[in-house]
Amino acid sequence: MSRFFNVARGVAWRSIHNTLVNPAILVPSIVFPLFFLIAFAGGLSRISDVPNFHYPPGYTSFQFVFVFLQSAAFGGVFTGFAVARDFDSGFARRLMLSAPRRSGIIAGYALGALMRWALTGTVVTIAAVIAGMNVYGSPAQLIGLLGLGIAMNAVAVLWACGVAMFLRTEQAGALIQMPVFILLFLAPVYVPITLLEGWIHDVARLNPVTAVLEAGRGLLAGSPVKVALAFSGLLVAGLIMGTFARLGLASAEKAG
Amino acid sequence: MAVDVATGAASIRAPRPTASLLEQTLAVGRRSVVRTSRQRALLIFPMVFPLILFAINGSALSAATKIPKFPTDNYRDFLIAMPFIQGAMFVSITAGVDLARDIESGFMNRLAMTPLRGEALLVGQLGGALVLGVIQSIVYLLVGLATGVTLVSGVGGALVLLILSVLISFGFASLGGLLALRFGTGEAVQGIFPLLFVTLFLSSSSLPRNLIKADWFREVATYNPVSYLLESIRSLVITGWDAQALILGFGFATVLLVVSLAFSQAAMRSRLARR
Amino acid sequence: MSTQPAIEIEQLVREFKKGPRAVDGIDLAVSPGEIYGFLGPNGAGKSTTVLMLTTLLPPTSGRASVGGYDIVRQGAQVRATIGAALQEAALDAILTGREHLMLQGTLQGLPSGERKRRTDALLQRVGLTEAADRRVGGYSGGMKRRLDLALALVHSPRILFLDEPTTGLDPQSRSALWEEVARLARDEGMTVFLTTQYLEEADVLADRIGIIDHGHIVAEGTPARLKAEIGRPTVEVTPTEPESGARLAELLSGFGEMRHNGNGSVTVQLPGGEAELAEIVRILDRAGLHVQTLQLHQPSLDDVFLAKTGRKLEGAGDAESAAAPAEGGGRGRRRRGR
Numbered sequence: 113m114s115r116f117f118n119v120a121r122g123v124a125w126r127s128i129h130n131t132l133v134n135p136a137i138l139v140p141s142i143v144f145p146l147f148f149l150i151a152f153a154g155g156l157s158r159i160s161d162v163p164n165f166h167y168p169p170g171y172t173s174f175q176f177v178f179v180f181l182q183s184a185a186f187g188g189v190f191t192g193f194a195v196a197r198d199f200d201s202g203f204a205r206r207l208m209l210s211a212p213r214r215s216g217i218i219a220g221y222a223l224g225a226l227m228r229w230a231l232t233g234t235v236v237t238i239a240a241v242i243a244g245m246n247v248y249g250s251p252a253q254l255i256g257l258l259g260l261g262i263a264m265n266a267v268a269v270l271w272a273c274g275v276a277m278f279l280r281t282e283q284a285g286a287l288i289q290m291p292v293f294i295l296l297f298l299a300p301v302y303v304p305i306t307l308l309e310g311w312i313h314d315v316a317r318l319n320p321v322t323a324v325l326e327a328g329r330g331l332l333a334g335s336p337v338k339v340a341l342a343f344s345g346l347l348v349a350g351l352i353m354g355t356f357a358r359l360g361l362a363s364a365e366k367a368g
Numbered sequence: 369m370a371v372d373v374a375t376g377a378a379s380i381r382a383p384r385p386t387a388s389l390l391e392q393t394l395a396v397g398r399r400s401v402v403r404t405s406r407q408r409a410l411l412i413f414p415m416v417f418p419l420i421l422f423a424i425n426g427s428a429l430s431a432a433t434k435i436p437k438f439p440t441d442n443y444r445d446f447l448i449a450m451p452f453i454q455g456a457m458f459v460s461i462t463a464g465v466d467l468a469r470d471i472e473s474g475f476m477n478r479l480a481m482t483p484l485r486g487e488a489l490l491v492g493q494l495g496g497a498l499v500l501g502v503i504q505s506i507v508y509l510l511v512g513l514a515t516g517v518t519l520v521s522g523v524g525g526a527l528v529l530l531i532l533s534v535l536i537s538f539g540f541a542s543l544g545g546l547l548a549l550r551f552g553t554g555e556a557v558q559g560i561f562p563l564l565f566v567t568l569f570l571s572s573s574s575l576p577r578n579l580i581k582a583d584w585f586r587e588v589a590t591y592n593p594v595s596y597l598l599e600s601i602r603s604l605v606i607t608g609w610d611a612q613a614l615i616l617g618f619g620f621a622t623v624l625l626v627v628s629l630a631f632s633q634a635a636m637r638s639r640l641a642r643r
Numbered sequence: 644m645s646t647q648p649a650i651e652i653e654q655l656v657r658e659f660k661k662g663p664r665a666v667d668g669i670d671l672a673v674s675p676g677e678i679y680g681f682l683g684p685n686g687a688g689k690s691t692t693v694l695m696l697t698t699l700l701p702p703t704s705g706r707a708s709v710g711g712y713d714i715v716r717q718g719a720q721v722r723a724t725i726g727a728a729l730q731e732a733a734l735d736a737i738l739t740g741r742e743h744l745m746l747q748g749t750l751q752g753l754p755s756g757e758r759k760r761r762t763d764a765l766l767q768r769v770g771l772t773e774a775a776d777r778r779v780g781g782y783s784g785g786m787k788r789r790l791d792l793a794l795a796l797v798h799s800p801r802i803l804f805l806d807e808p809t810t811g812l813d814p815q816s817r818s819a820l821w822e823e824v825a826r827l828a829r830d831e832g833m834t835v836f837l838t839t840q841y842l843e844e845a846d847v848l849a850d851r852i853g854i855i856d857h858g859h860i861v862a863e864g865t866p867a868r869l870k871a872e873i874g875r876p877t878v879e880v881t882p883t884e885p886e887s888g889a890r891l892a893e894l895l896s897g898f899g900e901m902r903h904n905g906n907g908s909v910t911v912q913l914p915g916g917e918a919e920l921a922e923i924v925r926i927l928d929r930a931g932l933h934v935q936t937l938q939l940h941q942p943s944l945d946d947v948f949l950a951k952t953g954r955k956l957e958g959a960g961d962a963e964s965a966a967a968p969a970e971g972g973g974r975g976r977r978r979r980g981r
Contacts, residue, residue, distance in 0.1 A: 136559070140562060143562075144562070147566055147569070150570075150585075151569040151570065154582040154584070154585040155569065155570070155574060155575065155580060155582070155585050155589075156429075156574055156575065157580075157581040157582055158432075158435055158575055158579050158580060158581040159429075159431070159432060159435070159575075161435050161436070161581075162431045162432065162434050162435055163434055165431075286409075286413065294420065294424075297421075297424050297425075297428070298424060300428075301428055302425075302428050302429050302431075302432075303428070303429075303431050307431045308427070308428060308430075308431070309427070309430050309431070310427050310430065311427060312424065312427035312428050313427075387749060387750060387751075387752040391749065392749070392750060395746055395749040395750055396746075396750075398746075399735070399738065399742070399746055402737070402738065402742065403735065403737045403738070406737050406778075407737065470735075473731065473733055473734075473735075474729065474731040474732075474733030475733045475734065475735055477699055477729065477733060478729075478733045478747075478794070479750065480699060481697060481698070481699065481722050481725070481727055482722065482747065482750035482751055483719060483722060483723055483750065483751065483752060484750045640699075
């Protein structure tokens, strides 16, 4: 077990170190979520004037939850890019040669992704508070929101690792990113699901991200809804993506 | 070949006449178009991604039409301008990355050693991006019409819309070319893309400027030239023939094109350093 | 008809910002139809010189003319006169070989019919006819180099610049390229300015060699003269019977300095050059002395470089062993006929 943790720690350290010393990686991962917060909460705030738009904390808080969870998901995605780059550069082979417990490599990447998101999530939260976000949830409920973010980040990084390890090339970037992006945006991003019409309403109803988003908004508003459903869904997704990532690792091991 | 029979030495001949500017531009342009057509990912992704966003946001934000004084009942009529601008921005990156690749690989040096004129190289290199822009514009318009968008300005308006869109694409392609010539690497060009993306969202892309609640956002959108590009296209769909909107749209697109090409010329001269 | 130098350089200098002078005042002249080998280690200034002569890099000071045209004031005329295959093959992976040649032909101003004829002829000349319609991204390194050479020849230039043309090629591809370069000079009277870090390449191909180091030309001349400046060839003779060693030494005492190698073998210098080898064979034959081995050793360009700079040429050892596998070890080398 200690070998597993040693490997995980080593990989995580490298992931975090490379992010912190490389502005080209660090800056976009912070700036993009901030930008989305500004564009959505700032540019679309009039949406709250739509009849039957009901979210007591206000539109900034409404959008904050989406941006918070989106940044968690994309934190995982960006780590997947780094994994793909490692395969392209040959560094992944070095990791596989050196690591006595290779599953620790995936854990290390996941840990690295979580640490990176901790930074991003903090910055986004501070920005939202400065922008006047209202928080009606209790500390326990806010911890619940944080838990949703952590789980989202984990699911995304396992997905991204799996794809990167199966394809083992930087060209995998688009395939890693697009499904996550589309899944996020096929949820009630701009308005509550009750105000969605047409095909998008039907899709959003079936989209598991909707439950996570609604749970998060409920926790921030102090009126939790679908929390158990959201966490269950994320747990199932995590198990599936964990298996997927492990299979990806096996595929990479076989390829040499 | 002229050889001195006595000494066996070859003499040096005067150079042959060179191709005309048009021939050179077409030759480089042809290569650019061939390259673009052979890179499927370059064709498909920039065309499809804006349409995906159009489909999603067109539905997800349809409730916005219920905001008092929203200019149309169909949010897609409002949103259709977005893919044209987004597509043009992708064209910009395509053009820039292609040119940067030529610089990095040394292919530009190869071209520089021919009698090829700088203007022909510059305009020709953008040929592929321009063709991409034309195809995209047609596709976006057709998809828009197929999903219920109605052009109040009619067939004439559709033609003007296509011309405007192609002009905007050419302007952005020139910008991409300028970035490539200035920075010389594909990474640098791609690094600028997020900034373009930001200018698109800090505009009247999702709501009319007069309905943007946050004062600072509305100010930014008012000073953002991208707002006028969007509004000129949108005016042909929602309003009909709005001379002011069209003048501003064509004006900004032309300024973007002219300024980018002018700076590109200077950057090209400095990069080639030919005498 | 003009018989001015095809390439003429006077005190050419190229300085980079915050760096040493890459080219530090070189002078040279290349006659029309000559193959001039520009030999030197990595970083000596070879490629920088080529970039200046092909007008891709302006010189800091000095002057040079190519084809009778000044490289600074008459760049367009220079470019019309020359062809160049630079260090990077600089090809477009997405275009086919044929498309490359057609594009080059268009840009060089060839009329449509001539463009097609020239494309077909060059493809055949460099052995790429079968691969002509395949994308260059799928070509091997040798094929890319051959295409690069073909592109440089599209407009039938009088002067050809080749910047390390065989770097990274296998011996077969290298030999093929050498043959083509030699043919261009011999049959078409083309002037070739060839930069290389491979001694064998310079030795085999070049009529004259300029050796550059740290931006200066440290030696210039024909390969034979440069080597002769350093020393004379030697011949190592090993008798079949070691006891014949004394007799052997006596027979060869009329030549130059002698060294006894043990086991009856001697190495003797040939003051009159390798032509004296025939005389040695006659003497040994008349005396009826049987020899086991008789090996001629020439001073190499590496010896020249060492004498002039105090160091061996980088990569020279690798280049020689790669280029001369059939000749066994050491410096023994048969000179290729030209």
